Amino acid sequence: MRGRYVDANSIYKRSTRDNTINAYDKEQGSVRLPNGVGKDIGNPSWQRSFPHILVATLSSFLFGYRLGVVNETLENISHDLGFHGNTMAEGLVVSTCLGGAFVGSLFSALIADGVGRWRAFQLCALSMIIGSSMSATAKNLWGMLLGRLFVGTGMGIGPPVAALYVTEVSPAYVRGTYGSCTQIAKCLGLMGALFIGCPAKETEGWWRICFWASAVPATILALFMEFSAESPHWLFKRGRGAEAEAEFEKLLGGPYVKGEMAELSKSERGDEIDTVKFLELLYGHHHKVVFIGSTLFALQQLSGSFVALFFMDKLGRKVLLIGSFSGMVVAMGLQATSASSLVSSSNEVYLSVGGMLLFVLTFASDAGPVPGLLLSEMFPGRIRAKAMSVCMAVHWVINFCVGLLFLWLLEQIGPFVLNTIFATFCLLAVIFVKKNVLETKGKSLQEIEIALLPPE
Incomplete structure (x- = not known):
């Protein structure tokens, strides 16, 4: 599905870059009618890009859920896995996620720049699915800690990639609104974890259900990303200009494509791969x-x-x-x-x-x-x-x-x-x-x- 566009890298070569920018700039923000008169086309519709943002915010929902899932369940987990009263072990169950998140955040740039934004979301979801499964089926403390480490790695990948994606696919006039959606999703995830964890104190083994539950939105994120737009900025930077145009058309609409490509051309080079260390x-x-x-x-x-x-x-x-x-x-x-x-x-x-x-x-x-x-x-x-x-x-x-x-x-x-x-x-x-x-x-x-x- 993603490979149907031909690579048009030669269109954006440096030798023709100035001419391309000039041609785009003339049409940015306006569309030509048959009689040659320019017409202001205003802002693109937010409805085109919003479904893609909604899918991306699932990673933020998972972030909030994973932070809150042990709040109501830690006591039951410690009883069932045999470390009740060991405050160091209980602290490790909570903080191992943060250690994993640190590792995930360090590698998030390599992943996002190497395989693209939507593949990075899928890797984040995969890590959380594996971690949730390991935590839900843990028989001892070490099994729980290993599961929490996998989950934390996904948590570390998710937030920076979500911030990148929202910034790069949003129309400028609603970028702030879309950015705040990720924070709202985190809060909803945290509230969801607290709500689902309510029966944990009365129901034996309920904490395992709480961990399994987070695999559902992670699976939805991985599947729906297959149908979401890739970042045009990333595509253009990789020299895939034609695909970047197609994604801009999907996100903003046809009349806005040339103006957006002109903006990209001013600061990016389609024939150059990012080598910043x-x-x-x-x-x-x-x-x-x-x-x-x-x-x-x-x-x-x-x-x-x-x-x-x-x-x-x-x-x-x-x-x-x-x-x-x-x-x-x-x-x-x-x-x-x-x-x-x-x-x-x-x-x-x-x-x-x-x-x-x-x-x-x-x-x-x-x-x-x-x-x-x-x-x-x-x-x-x-x-x-x-x-x-x-x-x-x-x-x-x-x-x-x-x-x-x-x-x-x-x-x-x-x-x-x-x-x-x-x-x-x-x-x-x-x-x-x-x-x-x-x-x-x-x-x-x-x-x-x-x-x-x-x-x-």
């Missing part, structure tokens, strides 16, 4: 955007939906991030104040609960969904997959450290100092975003690249 991302031409991306993910974790769905394409990414992190400063301030001697015991609970609710609201609405989309927009096409891989690796390392050390720090330094530290990181995030982050709302990926990167 990981170490090159840490210095030189691209180090600034990679630093911004890694720092945003680190601050997101150290700072401790539906709002983003409606406002990301209206207010912009930068405004939402500043507002979100500012709200989290207030939330952590309330939490710290509730733990101080300045507040009476009767008011302590109100401040604490209020701070917690405000934190969840402000994080889930903006700081949670925005970075993944924003960073995939900021990175130029030739490094996008590798740069997302580096940033997600930072995300998983910081996530693991926070989860591992939180209770120990709470015991050692107390809630007042700990919440003050988190509030400080939130404030640093506000300053960092204001100084370094470019607003990407409504801009094409090529416009963003030109604005961010100095000429080589």
